[in-house]
Amino acid sequence: MIDGVALVLMPLVPGVWGVGMASLFYGVAQGLNQPALQTRLTELSSEASRGVILSLNGTILRLGQAGGPLLMGLALALGGIEAVFYAAGGVAFLVGLAALWLLSAE
Numbered sequence: 001m002i003d004g005v006a007l008v009l010m011p012l013v014p015g016v017w018g019v020g021m022a023s024l025f026y027g028v029a030q031g032l033n034q035p036a037l038q039t040r041l042t043e044l045s046s047e048a049s050r051g052v053i054l055s056l057n058g059t060i061l062r063l064g065q066a067g068g069p070l071l072m073g074l075a076l077a078l079g080g081i082e083a084v085f086y087a088a089g090g091v092a093f094l095v096g097l098a099a100l101w102l103l104s105a106e
Helices: 002-009 015-044 050-079 081-104
Strands: none
Touching: 002 015, 002 081, 015 050, 050 081
């Protein structure tokens, strides 16, 4: 969810230094999220299914990398560059909420 906040801040901050700080904020969030996600997936999966689970995670990541530019291109066409950051921030926030909900359900 921190990365979502950073994405929403991008079009709001003044000047290149503000964008640089928001980018740094986003990078820190990514650096914290990715290892934690990989560790959690490894912990939750059984030894027999661990390869399948991690492979599915990689597949979902690649689908996001393929589909993300298409969706954000649509946001750009409909609302301009600010809409891209707001849409990406909204998606990140929703995914963060879904992750919190799923993790609290165990």
